[in-house]
Amino acid sequence: MTARAGATGATAKTARARTAKAGTATPKADGVAAKAVAADTATAVSGKLVTYREAMREALREALIRDERVFIMGEDVGRYGGCYAVTLGLLEEFGPERIRDTPLSESAFVGAGIGAALAGMRPIVEIMTVNFSLLALDQILNNAATLLHMSGGQFNVPLVIRMATGAGRQVAAQHSHSLEGWFAHIPGLRILTPATLADARGMLWTALEDPDPVLIFEHGALYNMSGMLDPAATPVDIGTAAIRRPGRDLTIVAYGGTLAKALTAADQLSADGVAAEVIDLRTLRPLDDATIMESVRRTHRVVIADEGWRSGSLSAEVAARITEQAFYDLDAPIERVCTAEVPIPYAWHLEEAALPQPATIVAAARRAVG
Amino acid sequence: MTARAGATGATAKTARARTAKAGTATPKADGVAAKAVAADTATAVSGKLVTYREAMREALREALIRDERVFIMGEDVGRYGGCYAVTLGLLEEFGPERIRDTPLSESAFVGAGIGAALAGMRPIVEIMTVNFSLLALDQILNNAATLLHMSGGQFNVPLVIRMATGAGRQVAAQHSHSLEGWFAHIPGLRILTPATLADARGMLWTALEDPDPVLIFEHGALYNMSGMLDPAATPVDIGTAAIRRPGRDLTIVAYGGTLAKALTAADQLSADGVAAEVIDLRTLRPLDDATIMESVRRTHRVVIADEGWRSGSLSAEVAARITEQAFYDLDAPIERVCTAEVPIPYAWHLEEAALPQPATIVAAARRAVG
């Protein structure tokens, strides 16, 4: 525990200073939120062309360089280069002690990450995909999320767990889950869903600075997304939502894999003269109620796009909170666009029909404003 | 597979006939719903004094007698008599082939239950408590719930899984979970939460008749609940909610462990002249929207009492649905009374403060009607 506060304390402080300066941070105050989007857009034209995968890799490299307590552990993160090639080249650069290939033992290596974090390391554990995270869920819930409270504040767990999530590539029922909503149910965790290059690049260091366990869900469809990214853009805040597109007629709440779809839907709606505001939740736990409610108070109509199965998805929590906190501001029932309640089928047309799509978001928006 | 339709087909038919006749069934039509409560109450005065535990045991015995494909498998279900003594005596009556003690291997024996169900048996798997179910969650989600659809309708899984759930006995963070809401997120499953003696007695056989996997969550605080139960009362329908107490001023939605608290709250409210209607969800998946909405359309105000942690709990789904389906009938924001977002502490006063209580339900109800 002491190691955390000791030797590398300076590193941590530097990082905090940087966080405060970073242009891509998304402050909570309303007026500024729009500026954050502008900043994001600005970054996107002046920087270097990178993919989401590369942005994530660069964040990992930076962490490994900045903090010697950081190491990466997971299945095929080393020799193979990561099942999504995120960690490609890191083994060669940092060696097998810090880039650790594990056996197929999700519970053991996630739990070992918790243990190493307890001992003051800063492990980044990669679970290939959320589909296999169930095998480690006991460790995450009953140890990572619980130890601090259960020990009366003695043992914190500065662990980062990354995993891919989501459907859309015809890999069928067992490989297409979107279960981040479950993790967002667990007190003691922070749940991040980077959906932009800046967040892919910037969330990791902030997560590593966090004294408590942070889970990062990377939607599989995002890895090949590319765009311009300021090479200087580093840490971003976590815990706030961002308005990715301002609008006055309705609020579309999205995150991770649904953000791009929501933005496409907003484009289509604007052609019809409907100005949709698009919120990227960014952090699923804690949810940034303030940003959501402020938007709803302006637009009075809400669509939530969530790739989870509808019943019991995160969208339900967002809807419930809006009804609790902005009930009298609502002019129409909240619409949810979620995944159909079906194991995701292999067939392309069935998978497409099962998932939220720009067209279904547009249709929901029309119902909401209609 | 053939065994299911074959040899014991007659048994199944008899059971269906009985279901239809059973007085404790809770039909969906509105007017009749109130009658169901009356029926339930009637049963409660004319029968035999039993505990919830005994009602459940009697249901298990009946199943073992009626259908030779039924067997029970789980940790300490045999020699020990079940960690809540539900299966006490069954080993002696039915022998070790049908009452199978398993090693501490949640994933293997739950998965083995799925396999045996695929082969045409009717396993009843007991997971001691929901706290250990995470170790079997992969099998439940990726196999039990998924095989039928993924196989294009070829392989159904007629499995029943029982487990205890809930907090309230000072057994601390790792033994106090209420995760039934997670299971209710999974397409392909049915989730039951018997909260009355009649349901403890009657839901099992209906679950066993179901061709698909059914999970039964028994709140640990209920096992010692006792009351009169008609010895003839057998199967009850699953899939409908029941109005346990009629009222016109607001609707309190509860299930499992919160039902008794909701009823107590309703008593207190009625002393103040507030007539609360109490709905027992009974089945968390599929949710009986019709019964809920019909009530909301009469009362216009809602409190949901759920022992899950608030964010992402089942209460969120219920609230979201009400906002979607009965938005214009609501006169006040929906109130949710849930467990505080904290690992359940050992200390009695902290645990009490963490959980929904009659007093907090009453307070929420006052806000709703106020």
Add this chain to the structure above:
Amino acid sequence: MTGQPRQPAATPQPASGDAAHRRELLREMVRIRRFEERCVELYSAAKIRGFLHLYIGEEAVAVGVCQALAPADSIVSTYREHGHALARGVEMDSLMAEMYAKVTGCSRGRGGSMHLFDTSHRFYGGNAIVGGGLPLAVGLALADRMRGAGRVTACFFGDGAVAEGEFHECMNLAALWELPVLFCCENNLYAMGTALNRAQAETDLAARAGSYGMVAWAVDGMDVIAVEHAARRGAEAVRGGGGPHFLELRTYRFRAHSMYDPDRYRDKSEIERWKARDPIDALAAQMKQHGEITDDDVEALEQGIAAEISRAIEAAEVAAIEPVEDLTRFVYSPRPA
């Protein structure tokens, strides 16, 4: 506690008795090989999508093991399952249609390459969670055991699965309850990019299984005759009430893990060494040497298979897809009236 005491393994039946049988083995292996080779082309043409895991190089395992199984026996498989399905007798048409995501596919297009199912062949499907099929096999065997069905459940899984907790739990349960499972561990030395010796402290997987007190052998998985022999011996022992048996089938995949894998982690020379032991070439050479098959025979066999594959593709091409309205069909069984 669950019945009969462990019996000595039954005397193995004479395996692969005659040339006709060997020709059949060869044909089965070639059939799997050619099927998958066409699948690669179809994947490039985007006719097949999602994950595609090839069995090329490992055909002797599926073909050899399936010889030992009776129609009433059950099979549990993995995501690398085309070989298991074909060797088991699942019709190629329904398999190809499944890869094409057509309603005529063995899983009506819902499963794809990783999730082939077929009740009529008691093929309990491909499982894409590593180790996830093991408990199903244990449960199928438990049911058979409780009913005295005299059936065997063959359960395929890879070396990687051996590291999963599920493996341990299932070995223990099967051994403890003496269940009729034939565990078939396809040890191809890699779990994706992770070599066995970088993943497991005990690399002798038969020894690992033996530590649960079950009979376990390591078998040359590149020799279909050896596989068949061992599988027959194992299956008969299991069927005779001898409890679970374990075969470690030492094999190698000639191709990358999946179509996404650039295969950076293996030496070309290692791959070449194993390719020199190609199970098809080996059997064909042996048969030719003994005059059991001619080049013309091989040619005829190839043509027959090519024709079967073409027919399967043609049928898949024109087959219908499941109507979108039926998306949520089969999430639950039809309710009894």
Add this chain to the structure above:
Amino acid sequence: MTGQPRQPAATPQPASGDAAHRRELLREMVRIRRFEERCVELYSAAKIRGFLHLYIGEEAVAVGVCQALAPADSIVSTYREHGHALARGVEMDSLMAEMYAKVTGCSRGRGGSMHLFDTSHRFYGGNAIVGGGLPLAVGLALADRMRGAGRVTACFFGDGAVAEGEFHECMNLAALWELPVLFCCENNLYAMGTALNRAQAETDLAARAGSYGMVAWAVDGMDVIAVEHAARRGAEAVRGGGGPHFLELRTYRFRAHSMYDPDRYRDKSEIERWKARDPIDALAAQMKQHGEITDDDVEALEQGIAAEISRAIEAAEVAAIEPVEDLTRFVYSPRPA
């Protein structure tokens, strides 16, 4: 792959060299016994609530193992942990206050009997999910190994945990990476009501551990001297870079599994047989025989312990409880400013 080759175990240090040390061992065991006996009374008086799992009969294990540990070493425990905590040096006051759910408790009343934690003694807590502590121990050891800390992590768990998949995964990982863990398996022959031989195909748990290629011994867990000796040998080997070591400590719980357990599944005669091997009586008898302790010494020792327990109870009785307003404190760490 992770560094130094496996070394032969270091020469064991002479254990329990003198009478004073043996008196200390006795005192520690009696201290645990009397503490728990009072806990039973306090449970009946509803001062202690929730689950309470007694270690009575197994004291030699905790006391013997903890002799081998240095202050910088770490401990991971289970829900049956009073013995581990006391033997490790966690103050009895803070332990009793925890059972009383007071803010002065070692977990501020949030943990209770099953979740004792103490940073200052590197006591990483009681874990109430069977097997759940094993990966933590592996991770603590991994951190130590990566930093060359020369520390040992002692990990306690029961025979029941050996059946869990987690056990398998952790044994493999620890052995593969040669991590400095001393696995201490408390084999008391039962997991709740399930006897070891009805739960596991391989009942020789040291052999099971050995199958992962780690050094494993079975030790008489009723003999504190034998336990200390084995633990020292194991801990030194681990500390010297010899990779994980495994002790199967053969013991027995004299009481029921928990306060809820009517203990229907064990023969009274079996319990009596084991009680005849009470580790406290055994050591005391031996010491008396060798004239290392007198009845007066024992009496004094008992009085000292009784006084310590009384003080702990008194302090717990009057201690404050956590204010309800602090319910959600410690769900997250205080944020950096």
